[in-house]
Amino acid sequence: MPLENIGRRQFLAAGATGLSTTAAYGAERFGVTEVFDETQITAIVPWAQGGGTDRAIRVTTPTWSDVLGVEFVVENYPGGSTQVGGEQLYNGEPDGFTLAMWNMPQMQATWLFQDAPYRIGDFDYLGTHHWDPTMWFAPLDRPYDDLEEFIEYAREEGATVGITASIGNTALSALLVEETYDLDLTIVNMEGGSGVRQAVLAGDIDAGVNQPWSFDPDHADDVTALGSHTAEQQELWPTAPAFGELGLDEIPLVEEGLGQWKLLVLPGGVRERHPDRFEELAETYAAVFEDEGFQTRIEEQGGLDEIADYRDPEATAEEVEETARFMEEYADVIESFIYDR
Amino acid sequence: MADGPAMIGSLLTPAAIEAGLGILADPYVLLAIVLGTAVGVVFGAIPGFSATMTIVLFTPVTIPFEPTSALIFLVSAYGGAVYGGSIPAILINTPGAPGSVVTCWDGYELTKQGRAVYTLAVSAIVSGIAGLFAAVVLLVFAPPISSFALNFGPPEMFLLAVFALTIVPAAKGASLSKALLAGTFGLLIGTIGNDPQLSQSRATFEQTTLLAGVDFIVVLIGLFVLTEVFRLAFRGTVVTGDEHARGGLSEVYEAARTVASRPIETARGMLIGAFIGSLPGAGADVANFVSYNEARRWAGDELADRFGTGAIEGVIAADSSNNATQGGALIPTLTLGIPGSGSTAALLGAIALHGMNPGPGLFESSGDIVYAMIFSLFIGNVLILLYGVSGSQYFGKFAYIPVRYIIPVVTVLAIVGAFAVRNATVDLYIVLLFGVVGILFVTYDYPLVSLVLGVILGDIAESGFVTGWLLTGESVTAFLFNSYIAIGLLVLTALSLIVTALKG
Numbered sequence: 001m002p003l004e005n006i007g008r009r010q011f012l013a014a015g016a017t018g019l020s021t022t023a024a025y026g027a028e029r030f031g032v033t034e035v036f037d038e039t040q041i042t043a044i045v046p047w048a049q050g051g052g053t054d055r056a057i058r059v060t061t062p063t064w065s066d067v068l069g070v071e072f073v074v075e076n077y078p079g080g081s082t083q084v085g086g087e088q089l090y091n092g093e094p095d096g097f098t099l100a101m102w103n104m105p106q107m108q109a110t111w112l113f114q115d116a117p118y119r120i121g122d123f124d125y126l127g128t129h130h131w132d133p134t135m136w137f138a139p140l141d142r143p144y145d146d147l148e149e150f151i152e153y154a155r156e157e158g159a160t161v162g163i164t165a166s167i168g169n170t171a172l173s174a175l176l177v178e179e180t181y182d183l184d185l186t187i188v189n190m191e192g193g194s195g196v197r198q199a200v201l202a203g204d205i206d207a208g209v210n211q212p213w214s215f216d217p218d219h220a221d222d223v224t225a226l227g228s229h230t231a232e233q234q235e236l237w238p239t240a241p242a243f244g245e246l247g248l249d250e251i252p253l254v255e256e257g258l259g260q261w262k263l264l265v266l267p268g269g270v271r272e273r274h275p276d277r278f279e280e281l282a283e284t285y286a287a288v289f290e291d292e293g294f295q296t297r298i299e300e301q302g303g304l305d306e307i308a309d310y311r312d313p314e315a316t317a318e319e320v321e322e323t324a325r326f327m328e329e330y331a332d333v334i335e336s337f338i339y340d341r
Numbered sequence: 342m343a344d345g346p347a348m349i350g351s352l353l354t355p356a357a358i359e360a361g362l363g364i365l366a367d368p369y370v371l372l373a374i375v376l377g378t379a380v381g382v383v384f385g386a387i388p389g390f391s392a393t394m395t396i397v398l399f400t401p402v403t404i405p406f407e408p409t410s411a412l413i414f415l416v417s418a419y420g421g422a423v424y425g426g427s428i429p430a431i432l433i434n435t436p437g438a439p440g441s442v443v444t445c446w447d448g449y450e451l452t453k454q455g456r457a458v459y460t461l462a463v464s465a466i467v468s469g470i471a472g473l474f475a476a477v478v479l480l481v482f483a484p485p486i487s488s489f490a491l492n493f494g495p496p497e498m499f500l501l502a503v504f505a506l507t508i509v510p511a512a513k514g515a516s517l518s519k520a521l522l523a524g525t526f527g528l529l530i531g532t533i534g535n536d537p538q539l540s541q542s543r544a545t546f547e548q549t550t551l552l553a554g555v556d557f558i559v560v561l562i563g564l565f566v567l568t569e570v571f572r573l574a575f576r577g578t579v580v581t582g583d584e585h586a587r588g589g590l591s592e593v594y595e596a597a598r599t600v601a602s603r604p605i606e607t608a609r610g611m612l613i614g615a616f617i618g619s620l621p622g623a624g625a626d627v628a629n630f631v632s633y634n635e636a637r638r639w640a641g642d643e644l645a646d647r648f649g650t651g652a653i654e655g656v657i658a659a660d661s662s663n664n665a666t667q668g669g670a671l672i673p674t675l676t677l678g679i680p681g682s683g684s685t686a687a688l689l690g691a692i693a694l695h696g697m698n699p700g701p702g703l704f705e706s707s708g709d710i711v712y713a714m715i716f717s718l719f720i721g722n723v724l725i726l727l728y729g730v731s732g733s734q735y736f737g738k739f740a741y742i743p744v745r746y747i748i749p750v751v752t753v754l755a756i757v758g759a760f761a762v763r764n765a766t767v768d769l770y771i772v773l774l775f776g777v778v779g780i781l782f783v784t785y786d787y788p789l790v791s792l793v794l795g796v797i798l799g800d801i802a803e804s805g806f807v808t809g810w811l812l813t814g815e816s817v818t819a820f821l822f823n824s825y826i827a828i829g830l831l832v833l834t835a836l837s838l839i840v841t842a843l844k845g
Contacts, residue, residue: 048686049393049397049686049687049689050686050688050690050693054690055689055693055694058693058694059694059696062694073401075764077553079534079535079550079553079554080534080540080542080549080553081540083549083552084550084553114540114542160812167540188811189537189538189539191808194678194680197677197678198494201491202492204494204495216698216700216702218678218698219700300697300698301693301696301698302698302700302702337539338539338541
């Protein structure tokens, strides 16, 4: 076996641990299906442990494992604004034993604004998981209570705005607000949701752009929610007005709603080469969302059940294309941020 | 500055103590602590298997178990792994984890002098005490420390990294110019990968894995483990010279007396560790450098000169700080959902996996389990003390195993550890590359630790500088005098450099 093809589990098993026995626990417990003749599916997370995507997949795989009868092993490949994990998936075998929980528009951004070798057609899309709208937050001691007032403040005083990544939905939201109202914002990449949360709680920035679930609604009393980049109020953070409700309709993507999707993605070719596996994965993944235990589990995760939004493979593929289209439409906005500032 | 979140009340309430202690009375929970600590010590002792790796590896193992036992097992493994990293550092000059780099300096020198048992016992006693101290800090002082840690913004993190970098000129036995060159090389290595602000790649040589940069654990393994393996092969034995190998209980008793007679040194390391651990993004890997540097600075001239040649105070400084980071790192993790270190970030994932939501609501929704986790730290650290002290006489014999057995075992474990960090083949080549670099450094008398320090701190310094620079309006004065904390760090850095210069 070439060195490049040695997986982590084989390598570790050969080297130091007997973990494979434990990892196979689920397979023994539930029995391996005929369609899936191996005992483990690798779930790639293109972010570090403990982040939103990591937590979302980890609360999902136990139920999915119960339904499918195959154990999942979550592997984190952080770095490169999800490109490292993306390439891991892209280079994975299209056999149904490798998948990833990815997020968009970060996914599209890696090939639009970085040098990722893959494109939209290089993957199969299994289903969506949840949609977390883009939301603006501010420290409690600031003299503005919603985005409309923030815009006035920023026009007079200038403002620093923290974003979670330089090329994702939070960056796009900040740039669109800035462009629409001809503001001169200092937009700072805080390198993740934790960074934005810390900066807002500490009062280091005038506003932070994140998602409500990612920010954690338990912080509702600690910050001012300025508004969500949507036409209508979202459910997870009821005190936050929508841009549409504030009359800020001229900001692009308010009607469509700008947010972050988490979705399940497979290496391209699984559906064509192994349709039985693809179907079983799709059916069991859909069944996860009907499971009461899963619903309880995600409810305990800061109200994740409020934004859980399963869509089937076809609808997911359409959503991916639509997101890619608007990212391409606003590519010049982000490119000017990356290259011209 | 905002006052910070107001939702964090005092953690120490009678109801909390009752609930937490009630859970600890469960024999399965006690078993989880015993096993978790033991697993942590063993995995932490394997080069490359840091506390973070240990938690990541064992999180899936805990899935079938109920959340309380599972999380207490992982927290115990975390504490055990931080301590375990010091064992190979003392025995064979190869830190099991980044938090034990500095333990090598004096620990290994003492081993070469036939004092392995004594040094291991000191390390275990100090580690256990520091872990207990950290648990007290977490329980009693979490609310104020949590608010204070929030005020450590990007400029403060940059200045903390600069302060920690002042240890470079103090690197043992090296000329100032060579130490600075090595440190600068480390900082350059730290710039590989996507830039922290606009995510554009730098010096990645078309290697996707390098978009995430060069992992400092991989560098650590190459520099320390492979280099030491080569040196051992040439030297033929771990223990050098004709020193009489000392062992037995008398060494353990002497170790206890040594620690008891140095309360200030131990307390200083613990305070530094608990504080740095509580800062989001900095953990044992930074704390042990700062603690060692401060210990050396506060020592008298005669003692300061012995640092790096086998001063037990150096081991106390390193191991009191790295183990005290446990409690500190759990503070922002449990109270704010903001991980205080890589290990606690992995723990966040495990907490979510077991159906709990880390953050300010955690104490309300799952307070009994959280309190039990905190109380388990007390038992876990007593176990570290017991495992370490009782095991020191046996671990110490490792130094007398013929190198023809040590070399292949350590090499295989190191390579496995390097690969396990992120499952990347390119990391195996990086290990080999830095093994060669390490040999060149040793041959030409450049300090390895300065290079490692540069790699570890490079990322913190760059992110802190770039982000802080933008947040403070690109103003030098606003950046440097961003807060009283920043001013304090500036003063400390200046004093550090002046004292080092005066000491020649």
